[in-house]
Amino acid sequence: MLPTGGGGGGWGGQEPRLWDRARRRSPLLLLLLFLLHTVRGQESSSFSSPPYGKDGGYHGVPGPGLNVYMSEGEVRRLIGLDAELYYVRNDIINYYALSFNLMVPSEINSLHFTWHAKSKIEYKLGFQVDNPLAMDTSQTNISGQGEIPRSLSELEQEVKSPTSSDKNSSKINFDPVNVAPTTSTRVFYISVGVCCAVIFLVAIILAVLHLHSMKRVELDDSISDSGSSQGLSQPSTQTTQYLRADTPNNATPVTSSSGYPTLRIEKNDLKSVTLMEAKAKVKDIAICRERVTLKDVLQEGTFGRIFHGILIDEKDPNKEKQVFVKTVKEHASEVQVTMMLTESCKLRGLHHRNLLPIGHVCIEEGEKPMVLLPYMNWGNLKLFLRQCKLVEANNPQAISQQDLVHMAIQIACGMSYLSRREVIHKDLAARNCVIDDTLQVKITDNALSRDLFPMDYHCLGDNENRPVRWMALESLVNNEFSSASDVWAFGVTLWELMTLGQTPYVDIDPFEMAAYLKDGYRIAQPINCPDELFAVMACCWALDPEERPKFQQLVQCLTEFHAALGAYV
Structure with a gap:
């Protein structure tokens, strides 16, 4: 699968090496490697645009929200584990999954992947089989090119052996010396694959421990x-x-x-401030709630949210400016609301090019308070x-x-x-x-x-x-x-x-x-x-x-x- 909409140069000098590695390990992973190329292209192209979106704080660079994985039922059917196997999750590529040798049982004649994207991504689909004696060119239930679905959809890949006359008993054998598949070689390669998988998992654990350890x-x-x-x-x-x-x-x-x-x-002992007292401190910068229009949710927590908003000018309704809007959800407690208002006033009244103090608040009765700050488009x-x-x-x-x-x-x-x-x-x-x-x-x-x-x-x-x-x-x-x-x-x-x-x-x-x-x-x-x-x-x-x-x-x-x-x- 090759990207058709931007940033194909993101692979740099690594593309030949990743292709070669995919060829050696499994033709079935080529589909996922094509998806990887698409995600790479999207990341590269999206970096040139202002990085704000719906999934993070004042936020970084947005992504297309691509997910490609095997469902729990499919993984159980293939290798007997109750887990989902993600190859791409929220635009983040799982290199460990791509490197995993997936041994397909002989009675399996199709593989099922689940995929979807939050925004538009176009794809082109192609396959390469290293050993024609082990597997014919794959067939899928989707067209050779098109757009990745926005909702959860199933991508089915047919796995068919050329030596089998029965489509329901297709077999896959990976033989590096191009010998016709036999039962003994199949058992041998399954055993080797299991051993390699165990060693690879141990290597992953050691790598994670190394990355998360800090030398004192x-x-x-x-x-x-x-x-x-x-x-x-x-x-x-x-x-x-x-x-x-x-x-x-x-x-x-x-x-x-x-x-x-x-x-x-x-001392870091915040005095017990009531909500009424907190509102009184910001009363002089309060504005009418009707002047504020909420757009995208930039970040969301347990009780708080940050929106990308629009503030309409008080004197000229045709003038507007972008703002960050901090607010709380309906179930937020009075203590949480009070803390938001109190901490928002920390930089109030200070003017410096490297400070972003509070601009306005909305504290109308019956509504959750809002805190407005000037907008910074990379968040x-x-x-x-x-x-x-x-x-x-x-x-x-x-x-x-x-x-x-x-x-x-x-x-x-x-x-x-x-x-x-x-x-x-x-x-x-x-x-x-x-x-x-x-x-x-x-x-x-x-x-x-x-x-x-x-x-x-x-x-x-x-x-x-x-x-x-x-x-x-x-x-x-x-x-x-x-x-x-x-x-x-x-x-x-x-x-x-x-x-x-x-x-x-x-x-x-x-x-x-x-x-x-x-x-x-x-x-x-x-x-x-x-x-x-x-x-x-x-x-x-x-x-x-x-x-x-x-x-x-x-x-x-x-x-x-x-x-x-x-x-x-």
Whole structure:
């Protein structure tokens, strides 16, 4: 199956190798490999358009929503397992399934696949049989080309042996030396196939464990013991091609005072605010609900939703602008509604090019409140990064290291402004940033984040969900927050950028995070991350808050690094 509608170049140099592998393993997988090519093409083409859609946060790149799989009944009929076998699921290709040698019993004369797509995808169908002695050219119940159905449909592939006179007893034998199939060779290849499958499953398990394990990295004693006057990192013994030997902590600070001139320690104990009090705080920015039109659902949680909406101008009904609309479902509790309104006001009244504060609210009686924010058409930064990771193999130039560093500079600029205004964010992370098609990044509040990103928050027995993996040690142990704890979270956010949205400390139990950090361990250096950039992250994770860099120093350091990257390239 070849794509007819865009992005066929996504395979790059891998296409011949995948074709050869399919030929060696099973002619029956050619159909699925054709589908793989279609999904690749769709991903490549969709990346060039603004990535917002119905399945994610402020959202990343949309996909056609393609699913191709064998139903539970079909898998049971073939290999006796009660499970579905997905080859493509929500545009994500299952390479393990494609590599699996599917042994078809001799009494089976047809295979049944279930497929559908949420949006239009055209296909062309073709087959190739490596061993004509084992199987004739396949027949299907669909035409050679057309459009993938939008609803669940069954694709039937006929499996017929040329040596069998009875269509109901067709046989498949895969013989690499082109010998006519016999009972003994069939039993032999079935046995070999079962052994290979067991070995392959063990390999998959080992690979998953390897990918999800983080090597524990102990910070260098010179970093943890150094004072703020010693800078972000010690001069490297190797020749650096990015940063100067003099460090950002020795750079000219914004103010003449030393230490943290705007350091404020706050307890993370949200006061018990009633819904009436929360509404009163935003009454001056309330607008009529009739001016807001809800369009697509960008992200949905247990009780919260984020819509792509349209706001009609109050004076000129012909003028309108796009907005994000945060709201709650009908079954949301009063506490959840109050928390959404309260957390939405975190950045209210602040004006900076890298901040996205609340714009308006709708708090009419009898209706669930709505929170409106300016629209950023590439949506949530975390979802955008993860979508970039999905298409990275197809389009490695989609997002460059220089672009990622530029994003980090913008986040640091926004946080530097908050620090000067003595505002503590407490939940800085990629999930609480948004991005547009010019790669401009803005920091948002954390309203609804606990509901929309539940895997990033954990309760440590105090009945409060907190972003444990992003929190500084003093915040975990003493519940204290300051500009220095925001610097710690910035270091983790920088790590998220360089890993394209991976979850930090994924193999560490949240209840063990405090002990893990006290022992001096930190998340490992990302692959392809320069040592100089990782040194910046490591300095953000100093145990002593006073030893961590200030945001203005981080801005200067990253700006110099960004300029050096441009000169180096």
